[in-house]
Amino acid sequence: xxxxxxxxxxxxxxxxxxxxxxxxxxxxxxxxxxxxxxxxxxxxxxxxxxxxxxxxxxxxxxxxxxxxxxxxxxxxxxxxxxxxxxxxxxxxxxxxxxxxxxxxxxxxxxxxxxxxxxxxxxxxxxxxxxxxxxxxxxxxxxxxxxxxxxxxxxxxxxxxxxxxxxxxxxxxxxxxxxxxxxxxxxxxxxxxxxxxxxxxxxxxxxxxxxxxxxxxxxxxxxxxxxxxxxxxxxxxxxxxxxxxxxxxxxxxxxxxxxxxxxxxxxxxxxxxxxxxxxxxxxxxxxxxxxxxxxxxxxxxxxxxxxxxxxxxxxxxxxxxxxxxxxxxx
Amino acid sequence: xxxxxxxxxxxxxxxxxxxxxxxxxxxxxxxxxxxxxxxxxxxxxxxxxxxxxxxxxxxxxxxxxxxxxxxxxxxxxxxxxxxxxxxxxxxxxxxxxxxxxxxxxxxxxxxxxxxxxxxxxxxxxxxxxxxxxxxxxxxxxxxxxxxxxxxxxxxxxxxxxxxxxxxxxxxxxxxxxxxxxxxxxxxxxxxxxxxxxxxxxxxxxxxxxxxxxxxxxxxxxxxxxxxxxxxxxxxxxxxxxxxxxxxxxxxxxxxxxxxxxxxxxxxxxxxxxxxxxxxxxxxxxxxxxxxxxxxxxxxxxxxxxxxxxxxxxxxxxxxxxxxxxxxxxxxxxxxxxxxxxxxxxxxxxxxxxxxxxxxxxxxxxxxxxxxxxxxxxxxxxxxxxxxxxxxxxxxxxxxxxxxxxxxxxxxxxxxxxxxxxxxxxxxxxxxxxxxxxxxxxxxxxxxxxxxxxxxxxxxxxxxxxxxxxxxxxxxxxxxxxxxxxxxxxxxxxxxxxxxxxxxxxxxx
Ligand SMILES: Nc1ncnc2c1ncn2[C@@H]1O[C@H](COP(=O)(O)OP(=O)(O)OP(=O)(O)O)[C@@H](O)[C@H]1O
Ligand SMILES: [Mg+2]
Numbered sequence: 001x002x003x004x005x006x007x008x009x010x011x012x013x014x015x016x017x018x019x020x021x022x023x024x025x026x027x028x029x030x031x032x033x034x035x036x037x038x039x040x041x042x043x044x045x046x047x048x049x050x051x052x053x054x055x056x057x058x059x060x061x062x063x064x065x066x067x068x069x070x071x072x073x074x075x076x077x078x079x080x081x082x083x084x085x086x087x088x089x090x091x092x093x094x095x096x097x098x099x100x101x102x103x104x105x106x107x108x109x110x111x112x113x114x115x116x117x118x119x120x121x122x123x124x125x126x127x128x129x130x131x132x133x134x135x136x137x138x139x140x141x142x143x144x145x146x147x148x149x150x151x152x153x154x155x156x157x158x159x160x161x162x163x164x165x166x167x168x169x170x171x172x173x174x175x176x177x178x179x180x181x182x183x184x185x186x187x188x189x190x191x192x193x194x195x196x197x198x199x200x201x202x203x204x205x206x207x208x209x210x211x212x213x214x215x216x217x218x219x220x221x222x223x224x225x226x227x228x229x230x231x232x233x234x235x236x237x238x239x240x241x242x243x244x245x246x247x248x249x250x251x252x253x254x255x256x257x258x259x260x261x262x263x264x265x266x267x268x269x270x271x272x273x274x275x276x277x278x279x280x281x282x283x284x285x286x287x288x289x290x291x292x293x294x295x296x297x298x299x300x301x302x303x304x305x306x307x308x309x310x311x312x313x314x315x316x317x318x319x320x321x322x323x324x325x326x327x328x329x
Numbered sequence: 330x331x332x333x334x335x336x337x338x339x340x341x342x343x344x345x346x347x348x349x350x351x352x353x354x355x356x357x358x359x360x361x362x363x364x365x366x367x368x369x370x371x372x373x374x375x376x377x378x379x380x381x382x383x384x385x386x387x388x389x390x391x392x393x394x395x396x397x398x399x400x401x402x403x404x405x406x407x408x409x410x411x412x413x414x415x416x417x418x419x420x421x422x423x424x425x426x427x428x429x430x431x432x433x434x435x436x437x438x439x440x441x442x443x444x445x446x447x448x449x450x451x452x453x454x455x456x457x458x459x460x461x462x463x464x465x466x467x468x469x470x471x472x473x474x475x476x477x478x479x480x481x482x483x484x485x486x487x488x489x490x491x492x493x494x495x496x497x498x499x500x501x502x503x504x505x506x507x508x509x510x511x512x513x514x515x516x517x518x519x520x521x522x523x524x525x526x527x528x529x530x531x532x533x534x535x536x537x538x539x540x541x542x543x544x545x546x547x548x549x550x551x552x553x554x555x556x557x558x559x560x561x562x563x564x565x566x567x568x569x570x571x572x573x574x575x576x577x578x579x580x581x582x583x584x585x586x587x588x589x590x591x592x593x594x595x596x597x598x599x600x601x602x603x604x605x606x607x608x609x610x611x612x613x614x615x616x617x618x619x620x621x622x623x624x625x626x627x628x629x630x631x632x633x634x635x636x637x638x639x640x641x642x643x644x645x646x647x648x649x650x651x652x653x654x655x656x657x658x659x660x661x662x663x664x665x666x667x668x669x670x671x672x673x674x675x676x677x678x679x680x681x682x683x684x685x686x687x688x689x690x691x692x693x694x695x696x697x698x699x700x701x702x703x704x705x706x707x708x709x710x711x712x713x714x715x716x717x718x719x720x721x722x723x724x725x726x727x728x729x730x731x732x733x734x735x736x737x738x739x740x741x742x743x744x745x746x747x748x749x750x751x752x753x754x755x756x757x758x759x760x761x762x763x764x765x766x767x768x769x770x771x772x773x774x775x776x777x778x779x780x781x782x783x784x785x786x787x788x789x790x791x792x793x794x795x796x797x798x799x800x801x802x803x804x805x806x807x808x809x810x811x812x813x814x815x816x817x818x819x820x821x822x823x824x825x826x827x828x829x830x831x832x833x834x835x836x837x
Contacts, residue, residue, distance in 0.1 A: 187455055192441065192448035196434050203432035206395050207449060208417030266436035 008260030012275040023286035034163035043281040044170035045233045049252045050273040051181040052225025059218035060198035060265025061118035065126040067248035069103040070230030074240045086146045096227035104223020108216040142240040150238040170232040182270040198265025255280045343371045344408025346505045346536040353399045361387040362560045372534045376547045379557035380771040381743025389507050394419040423504035427494045427511045435483035440465040443496045468496045488514045505536045513768045516631045517836045542771050544573045581773040587804045591823040594623040600791035606651030611637035612815040619791040626802025627795045629812035635795045639762045643675040644668035674758035692719040692733035698756050722751035743770040764795045779805045799832045
């Protein structure tokens with residue numbers, strides 16, 4: 001019980017339960033299995049992004065470019081698949097993953113070799129990726145995609161009075177991505193080194209932890225997750241649109257910070273990501289069901305972030321990296 | 330040439346743990362080390378002694394691969410020559426370090442910090458938390474201390490973190506352990522148990538390199554001592570037959586004699602008057618008067634509530650009951666800004682996090698609390714006024730700096746402490762609270778620091794000197810207050826009692 005109240009995840013769970021209870025009272029469609037399966041499907045892409053981003057935050061960095069990078073991955077994957085004559089899911093995951101990792105490695109290389117802080121690098125790559133994408137595609141949409149890619153895959157479904165509840169491919173991939181990230185950061189030595197490096201870079205260096213390895217692992221993991229999220233987003237919306245993911249970076253960042261990750265590094269968890277993304281999705285979903293304006297939604301999320309931070313032991317000072325100030329963003 | 334060199338060359342008996350020659354290191358214009366040789370024998374406790382900034386920590390960082398020496402250095406570990414080292418290589422050789430600035434991981438748990446070696450290595454493996462906890466537990470038992478293994482390190486006090494830093498070097502099979510001022514924030518009894526462990530490690534064949542500014546410790550624990558002065562090696566000496574004053578002379582080239590300076594100030598005007606001050610769980614029923622020109626020493630074991638009282642007087646926490654008067658006026662500080670404005674200055678025991686903004690320049694740190702005083706007509710910071718102020722204090726406190734624009738983090742520990750003092754003296758306070766001001770400060774600098782303190786007192790400043798080193802308050806305060814369990818339990822007059830009597834009363 002004490003841990004429930006003192007950990008960010010615990011408090012977030014309580015807030016989530018309260019929000020759900022209020023929405024359940026306000027709308028009888030809210031607390032149904034069908035609505036929850038919709039919610040999960042709609043959050044899948046954001047959560048895949050989130051578990052990538054949390055690794056970067058843990059390592060003391062930040063990434064602004066991942067959502068745009070995912071759009072770049074979508075286009076390049078389309079071309080790559082055309083080159084192999086259509087391909088299948090195996091090719092899809094392979095190309096999206098590899099291209100995503102490649103884009104992540106560009107960020108990591110700029111940060112590591114030129115010693116530029118990550119926020120500056122990723123704002124630059126955010127602009128560069130988006131500019132190049134719009135320039136080369138001319139802003140054109142792609143509807144002509146391989147059938148397998150846009151085909152809905154349902155793993156599991158049940159009929160309920162309020163409609164179908166189902167687990168689709170994006171949902172399943174989301175679960176795998178979250179589990180894989182959980183294993184990486186909690187169960188492997190590499191993951192613990194990421195925490196240590198984010199927490200105290202100089203201390204980690206003195207212990208012999210490789211700064212380059214940490215930077216590349218964090219940003220390539222982020223890149224891989226961005227690629228896979230891009231792949232799943234196409235499965236969900238069945239088209240490739242160059243600016244479809246623009247703006248997601250801030251939504252995901254908000255959810256991850258809400259989930260207890262610290263912008264100064266050394267802190268963050270997969271459970272926190274799940275809760276943060278769910279809270280944001282549930283508020284949006286609930287306000288939708290209640291017929292509230294979508295602009296109100298952003299306001300509410302903003303208020304939640306302020307509330308979560310000011311009532312938790314992640315004080316503003318902690319959030320910004322403790323007394324050392326913004327030693328490295 | 331020492332005995333071990335002959336052994337290594339001739340009979341092949343136990344090569345030295347490390348043997349370095351011609352080590353030099355320059356940082357920009359500052360020569361931190363010039364042509365130093367250094368050797369540690371197997372199982373030996375070897376001390377490095379020298380004033381602040383003499384290059385002790387730099388030498389340790391070179392041996393452990395954190396810094397690369399300038400070209401020309403000869404290095405060998407356990408009898409094997411190497412061309413260069415990295416921290417990972419040094420660790421692989423069984424070399425562990427307690428860093429002077431601790432370099433721990435504040436967001437990680439105590440267990441992870443102690444068994445940190447388990448998560449190292451470039452090949453990914455699964456982590457075994459239970460095993461890490463068990464290791465941490467064993468080491469804590471060995472030290473005879475108890476800490477919550479699952480607590481985040483940043484919830485621990487500085488002294489507890491120091492214990493964690495010590496514990497982590499005792500995990501696994503270290504062959505050579507560097508301890509850079511490990512006792513700086515330990516209590517008397519914790520220090521004793523650390524020294525006992527050092528002896529035991531050394532009996533087990535582990536070599537220890539020990540750095541401390543408490544010369545009594547140096548002489549008690551080591552068999553040999555390497556003395557550095559201004560980055561040069563003065564020599565290597567056997568500690569047998571060595572005295573503190575001789576060692577001080579080797580380190581500084583000067584001699585210092587401590588004498589009681591205590592005087593009676595009861596006729597002076599009261600600067601600080603505190604009555605019935607309470608804060609539950611921290612201190613209770615505090616009555617205290619400090620007069621102009623008076624230095625009051627506050628001592629007791631760690632956890633007695635001394636720092637907590639200091640923080641309340643400085644407005645960082647609010648007392649629950651009781652009254653505080655400053656220069657006769659009742660005051661109630663809502664924050665330390667109020668306290669600074671009213672003329673209270675506080676030099677903290679933890680200069681790494683509370684006292685200084687590490688990445689900022691020396692100059693910026695000095696002027697931080699007095700930004701309002703150095704503005705020009707347009708309310709912008711005047712570079713001229715800033716430079717005057719900075720150079721005045723650097724000169725008065727005799728700080729060894731390269732340039733005032735360098736980051737504070739590049740200064741040696743003792744010089745950082747002087748910058749903290751400079752920063753607060755620039756506020757021209759009426760009441761100066763010094764909380765363990767000499768942690769990590771060398772003998773010469775201590776003498777210098779207290780000469781300044783005495784001069785400030787003579788100018789009419791009221792000074793509260795908090796320290797757990799009884800000799801420090803004995804020789805530098807007009808009267809000594811003994812605090813335990815949050816209360817003032819006794820008061821001693823240095824003119825009436827011997828040092829030994831006061832030490833016995835406090836440490837017993
Ligand atoms: N990274 C750095 N950049 C610039 N100068 C440095 C750096 N590290 C150390 N120095 C300088 O080298 C000199 C030696 O510093 P060092 O920290 O080795 O002293 P020390 O003997 O450990 O002192 P202390 O007893 O205060 O810890 C000092 O003048 C210091 O300012
Ligand atoms: Mg040092």
